[in-house]
Amino acid sequence: MLNTKIIEFIKSNNIKHEIVQYSSTFSDVQLEEMVNTSTTELANAAVFKIDDWKYCCAFISASYDINQNHLKEALKVKHIDLIKDVNIEVSLFNSVLTNIWIDQDLATVVEEVFFLIDVKQRILLKIKTSILIESFDANIVNFKLSSKYRAKINFLSPQSNRENFEEHESCFFGVSLENSNFVRPKLMASLDWISRRFPSCLVLIGDSIHRITLEATQGLDPIEAHDKALFLGSIFLARERNIFKKFEHLCNFNFVFCSEVQSYPDYQIYYTKLQEIFEQDISFKASIRAFGENYHRKRRPQLSEKQWEYYIDKSSQYFLEEFAIFACLKRRNIPVFVYPGYFSTLTEIVDGKYPNALRELKELTVVSLHFRKRSKRN
Incomplete structure (x- = not known):
């Protein structure tokens, strides 16, 4: 899965991070309270296929949904597909890692963000935004995201x-x-x-x-x-x-x-x-x-x-x-x-x-x- 490969990449490159496991009894409200302080936010990673040939990975706030029409407009492309969850081959994943985007709203979070890695096992990845951008050489983009x-x-x-x-x-x-x-x-x-x-x-x-x-x-x-x-x-x-x-x-x-x-x-x-x-x-x-x-x-x-x-x-x-x-x-x-x-x-x-x-x-x-x-x- 994409999130597993991201974890592997972070560990293999000695990128500073923290794995957090939260209780299976947590409600959505309790999870929100745990991760959303004034300087942190819950986020997700997603893979896009652009114009039928180019793959990219985007980090976005979990507070939003991706509107594909708005996304095409923001990125000035003709066609875009969101790949929610996919087993990515190593060669393809390496290609994805050369095209990393982070939404500008998420980029303004000055401290840590939490990525929801595994819903079933209730695992989060905690990493500083600045480290995330530097480690992945991420491009900051206004994705024109829609509220959920x-x-x-x-x-x-x-x-x-x-x-x-x-x-x-x-x-x-x-x-x-x-x-x-x-x-x-x-x-x-x-x-x-x-x-x-x-x-x-x-x-x-x-x-x-x-x-x-x-x-x-x-x-x-x-x-x-x-x-x-x-x-x-x-x-x-x-x-x-x-x-x-x-x-x-x-x-x-x-x-x-x-x-x-x-x-x-x-x-x-x-x-x-x-x-x-x-x-x-x-x-x-x-x-x-x-x-x-x-x-x-x-x-x-x-x-x-x-x-x-x-x-x-x-x-x-x-x-x-x-x-x-x-x-x-x-x-x-x-x-x-x-x-x-x-x-x-x-x-x-x-x-x-x-x-x-x-x-x-x-x-x-x-x-x-x-x-x-x-x-x-x-």
Whole structure:
């Protein structure tokens, strides 16, 4: 296989590298967190056949898919085929090694990159970008890569705002930590969607509210959960800040942490009011609890009744805190909330189901996004 031969070449030429084996229990989110710090990125190698006679190898970020039409345009060739996985003869491989390309986005990563070498054995190759370029005498090229996903509207509430929500100057984009909808390829799809519609966007990073999830799912005490949640929030921003910069020519992205918003004077007023509504409005309380029950449904068989109630109570607290934060942002003239996921109770609020709900929440426009895989050729 191509990756095996790359490893052999690196070892035989004493090129400085490191082999990393990660756990078979790692989810995509955990793998993303392991390799994608502020100065590292996950990448792949691929072989191309150009104009039916020339073979080349390209190193590209794993956050992207290769669009062959864009690639032909970038390389100014008539025909190009992507060979995903092939047993390469030594003579052919030597030819490939004389034509190495690296995408310019990957070339800007100043420290290490991780190459996914063997999915089954969970093996990564860690190597400095500068060493990679020097060792392979790589050409740096703008491949005009496409993001792996396209974000589309799943639903928008209230429907009456469907035709005019893009007229607003700004939106706020909610980020949930340790959530698979925010791995880099999907994050890029969300940012692409936002940047095409709004001149500015406030990115709301859910650090402090994530402590509630950590308390419930990891059994951490409140102080430990709070500290870890704030740390995860800062890590997310450090890791992904350069991704936001890719879209800054279209949209001005600013950042705020939930922990910051919860220090606003009006936050506690909103939160107290929401607690009162939760206790007084039976249907509102039932909706909040139902959302939590659906969120934790996979854990239900392993939990006692007492544990189950604990999970649902924590989930309810999470949503009430979150809604109070949203109200603070709406009060500061950010009327559109964008999120790659579903908020059933919030949708019911903006649709007018709860007359006693906070006015700031009732006046929001809620845009729920979902993702679709892009066509490789379009």
